[in-house]
Amino acid sequence: xxxxxYVRLFNSIKADDNAVKRAVDSIYETENxxxxxxxxxxxxxxxxxxxxxxxxxxxxILGLFIFPMTPKANNSFVVKAGASQINSIDDVExxxxxxxxxxxxxxxxxxxxxNCLTQCKVVSFPVVCSxxxxxxxxxxxxxxxxFALLGDVKGVSGMVYVEEEPTSFEKAQKYPYNLADTGxxxxxxxxxxxxxxxxxxxxSKLCLYTVDDNGKYCDLYNENICFEKSxxxxxxxxxxxxxxxxxxxxxxxxxxxxxxxxxxxxxxxVTFEDGTKETKIVNLGLEKTKKLYENGEDxxxxxxxxxxxxxx
Amino acid sequence: xxxxxxxxxQAEKIVRQYADxxxxxxxxxxxxKADAQDILQEVSLTLLTKDAPLFDNDHIxxxxxxxxxxxxxxxxxxxHRKNEEPLDENLAYDEPLDTELLDEIMKLNKxxxxxLYLFYYEGYSIDEIAKILNKKPSTVGSWLYRAxxxxxxxxxxxxxxxx
Numbered sequence: 001x002x003x004x005x006y007v008r009l010f011n012s013i014k015a016d017d018n019a020v021k022r023a024v025d026s027i028y029e030t031e032n033x034x035x036x037x038x039x040x041x042x043x044x045x046x047x048x049x050x051x052x053x054x055x056x057x058x059x060x061i062l063g064l065f066i067f068p069m070t071p072k073a074n075n076s077f078v079v080k081a082g083a084s085q086i087n088s089i090d091d092v093e094x095x096x097x098x099x100x101x102x103x104x105x106x107x108x109x110x111x112x113x114x115n116c117l118t119q120c121k122v123v124s125f126p127v128v129c130s131x132x133x134x135x136x137x138x139x140x141x142x143x144x145x146x147f148a149l150l151g152d153v154k155g156v157s158g159m160v161y162v163e164e165e166p167t168s169f170e171k172a173q174k175y176p177y178n179l180a181d182t183g184x185x186x187x188x189x190x191x192x193x194x195x196x197x198x199x200x201x202x203x204s205k206l207c208l209y210t211v212d213d214n215g216k217y218c219d220l221y222n223e224n225i226c227f228e229k230s231x232x233x234x235x236x237x238x239x240x241x242x243x244x245x246x247x248x249x250x251x252x253x254x255x256x257x258x259x260x261x262x263x264x265x266x267x268x269x270v271t272f273e274d275g276t277k278e279t280k281i282v283n284l285g286l287e288k289t290k291k292l293y294e295n296g297e298d299x300x301x302x303x304x305x306x307x308x309x310x311x312x
Numbered sequence: 313x314x315x316x317x318x319x320x321x322q323a324e325k326i327v328r329q330y331a332d333x334x335x336x337x338x339x340x341x342x343x344x345k346a347d348a349q350d351i352l353q354e355v356s357l358t359l360l361t362k363d364a365p366l367f368d369n370d371h372i373x374x375x376x377x378x379x380x381x382x383x384x385x386x387x388x389x390x391x392h393r394k395n396e397e398p399l400d401e402n403l404a405y406d407e408p409l410d411t412e413l414l415d416e417i418m419k420l421n422k423x424x425x426x427x428l429y430l431f432y433y434e435g436y437s438i439d440e441i442a443k444i445l446n447k448k449p450s451t452v453g454s455w456l457y458r459a460x461x462x463x464x465x466x467x468x469x470x471x472x473x474x475x
Contacts (some may be wrong), residue, residue: 009410009417010433015335019349020328023356027323030360 075272077131079280081308082201086127086282091307095123095206123208123306126201127266127282133273137199140191143264143284145208147189206284206306208264265311281311322366323359327352330373333434334380340425341384343418351383374444377434381426381445416463424459427452 079086081094125147129137141147194203264284271277285307292299334355338348358364358379365371417425423445430436430444438456442449 005410005413006428006432009413010336010429012409013332013336013339015331015349015352019335019352020331022349023327023331023353024324026353027320027327027356027360030320030357 073132075131075133075274075276075278077129077134077270077278077280079127079268079282079310080130081127086308086310088310088312091285091287091309093305094126094308095306096304123206124201125204125206127268127308128199128201129196129268129270131270134196135271135273136193136195138191138193138267138269138271139204140267140269141206141264142267143208145206145264147192147204148207208284282308283311284308319360319366323356323364326359326366326372326376327356330376333373334376336433337377337380337426337429338384340417340429341381341422342387347387351380351387354383355380374440377430377444378446420459420462421455423455424462427455428459428463431456 081092084092086092086094125139127139139147192204266282266284267279268282269277269279287305287307289305331352334352335348338351338355339345342348342351355376359366365375417428420428426445427441430441431438436444438449438452441447442452445452
């Protein structure tokens with residue numbers, strides 16, 4: 001990846017000769033080069049330690065009389081998305097599939113024939129857990145999907161940033177998710193664990209309706225790319241654009257308006273501080289709706305919204 | 313060998329070698345030429361401390377980077393320091409400055425700026441940057457990703473960060 005513009009900019013930024021001279025002069029003006037102490041540690045006046053200790057014990061004893069030890073709160077947790085609590089009664093909208101949230105990568109061999117294809121729909125997964133005595137939370141996605149992690153997540157085998165595009169299908173399978181065409185690929189995971197305090201709503205994205213195919217590809221990559229899928233069928237390039245994929249993958253023609261919970265669900269397992277665990281299942285579904293543009297444009301567009309609901 | 317005068321000579325050599333790097337890092341963080349020069353001077357003096365790896369060629373540069381960033385961090389805590397001068401009037405430069413790119417870089421979060429600089433200009437890997445900044449590689453990686461994403465969206469068509 002060329003970075004000439006950035007490099008040229010910083011080549012232009014230099015210290016003045018006078019500034020360098022002043023810095024060098026200051027070195028020689030320092031009298032003692034061997035000892036140049038930073039802040040001295042503040043010392044504690046030891047005379048007051050016994051008085052402080054006695055006072056502290058007294059305060060603790062007094063406190064125990066005034067505020068008797070209360071029992072620890074019971075282990076518990078709820079699953080939330082933003083301000084909403086995901087429950088077993090209502091559908092909670094957690095995200096919207098947008099047209100630009102596709103991840104598509106095609107890898108080519110030496111003869112410019114595509115040899116693997118990965119594609120998926122990406123949606124934010126702003127789900128966190130809240131409760132008492134929680135140590136960590138594990139999310140596991142079931143169905144044709146995986147998580148792409150964008151944060152410092154403890155417990156995951158490791159995020160790998162690959163600068164060079166994976167050239168083999170094996171590598172492409174491991175690093176299929178191309179984030180915003182930056183040349184970086186995050187490792188897909190079916191499951192990740194995060195410390196309770198480290199949770200945040202932007203930690204992960206959910207990649208749904210993934211297509212990983214190592215079938216034979218028969219044509220050069222262009223806008224009319226054609227490839228043979230592993231089941232022997234052929235798909236043409238125009239079928240890979242956003243609208244077609246939507247309806248090819250999860251609609252029955254125009255009849256899809258209902259919420260479908262059967263394909264995707266996430267096991268949310270909380271490990272409490274005492275080592276016990278509890279799991280709640282978050283079912284995911286899609287709803288096709290019409291929405292008005294929010295950017296000042298007139299008219300409405302078809303939106304696919306991700307909903308979440310707890311299993312009973 | 314490591315007498316007082318030889319340490320000073322070695323310190324001088326290091327300052328002359330890395331002055332531009334220290335200045336660039338400081339300037340990105342304090343956004344002011346005069347203050348960046350002050351930090352250059354402060355960092356130079358730290359070379360005289362016992363902790364400075366003056367004669368360790370492998371470690372002196374990362375050490376200088378850490379010290380510079382620490383100085384910049386402490387600098388921000390002093391309330392009376394303010395950046396009042398326009399950026400492009402702050403710098404001495406040999407060729408026309410890419411003020412558009414510089415302005416956009418300066419809008420980034422400081423962690424993003426520092427990671428970009430260490431990665432693209434100084435050529436450090438993500439793991440090396442993580443060790444310098446005492447962060448996890450995954451943290452550095454995500455900072456880099458977000459920085460590039462923000463910068464790429466800021467740069468108008470016709471002026472690419474990557475070209």
